[in-house]
Amino acid sequence: MSGHIILLGDSIFDNAAYVPDRPPVVEQLRRSLPAGWQATLLAVDGHMVQDVAQQMRILPGDVTHLFVSAGGNDALGESFRLRESVSKVSDALEMFHEIGARFRSEYRAMLKTVVAAGKPATVCTIYDAIPRLEPAERTALALFNDVILFEAFAVGLPVIDLRLVCDHPSDYSPLSPIEPSVVGGAKIARVIAEVASKHDFEQTRSMVYW
Numbered sequence: 001m002s003g004h005i006i007l008l009g010d011s012i013f014d015n016a017a018y019v020p021d022r023p024p025v026v027e028q029l030r031r032s033l034p035a036g037w038q039a040t041l042l043a044v045d046g047h048m049v050q051d052v053a054q055q056m057r058i059l060p061g062d063v064t065h066l067f068v069s070a071g072g073n074d075a076l077g078e079s080f081r082l083r084e085s086v087s088k089v090s091d092a093l094e095m096f097h098e099i100g101a102r103f104r105s106e107y108r109a110m111l112k113t114v115v116a117a118g119k120p121a122t123v124c125t126i127y128d129a130i131p132r133l134e135p136a137e138r139t140a141l142a143l144f145n146d147v148i149l150f151e152a153f154a155v156g157l158p159v160i161d162l163r164l165v166c167d168h169p170s171d172y173s174p175l176s177p178i179e180p181s182v183v184g185g186a187k188i189a190r191v192i193a194e195v196a197s198k199h200d201f202e203q204t205r206s207m208v209y210w
Contacts, residue, residue: 002036004062005029005196008055008114009070012124012162012188013043015180018173022182028189034197038062048073049106053113065196066114069124069162072178074103075144079137096143104147111151120201122192122209123152127162131169131177156205160191164210 007013007026016024023031026041033039040063042055049070078099086092114121125145128138145163152159166172171184180188195209 002034002038003064003196004038004040004060005033005065005067005192006059006063007039007041007043007192008052008066008068009043009124010047010073011043011045011179012069012072012127013067014041014045015173015185017045018175018179019182019185020175023185025180025185025188028182028186029192032189032193034193037196043069046073048077049103049110052110056113056117059117063117063119066117066119066121067124067160067192067196068110068114068121069160070110071103071107071144071148072126074106075126075141076178079140096140100143100147103144104151107147107151111155111157115155115157120196120199122158122160122195122199123148124160124162124188125149127166127171129163129167129169129171131172153206158195158199158201158204158207158209160188160195161208161210162188165191 013025026039029039040060042058052068052070081095081099125148126141128141149159165187166180166184171181171187173179173181191209199207
């Protein structure tokens with residue numbers, strides 16, 4: 001058996017700039033895969049959920065598995081809202097409800113495009129053990145992760161929970177604390193290889209891996 005894994009999304013997969021002179025995630029994945037398997041990087045540093053559809057347009061014809069890590073930049077783009085003043089806690093909750101609803105709509109549309117490709121697909125949550133991440137930021141990320149988990153489960157996709165995979169400060173790049181280091185990248189590559197080679201996409205619906 002052989003396969004061709006495509007990595008879609010953002011800099012969680014496209015992390016070469018943050019691990020200079022060390023292997024990025026895609027290269028670590030290639031080293032982790034069984035003989036005969038391939039891995040191609042289509043993820044782009046800085047891309048958001050809506051950009052995944054554009055990445056999907058250039059899928060190679062022999063693709064067998066899709067892996068998506070997207071949403072972190074969407075969350076980053078909303079982070080300024082944490083500095084807004086509100087008069088009541090309920091006002092803050094309503095604001096984050098609106099943010100979550102917008103992200104849900106965009107993430108659901110992205111998953112529809114991914115599933116329509118007819119290939120086994122897996123998505124990733126957004127990690128939150130980032131060094132110096134403030135409690136309010138970690139709490140806000142839970143909103144985005146709730147959407148990712150719910151929408152993935154709704155269409156029966158397995159999920160790699162990066163909160164459990166990258167759980168140590170060494171998993172994050174010293175050049176940018178929101179990017180995976182070579183250590184974190186190796187962990188991510190290991191789980192991707194495990195899911196691609198062992199998950200029964202025909203018989204098993206949603207399952208969480210780490």
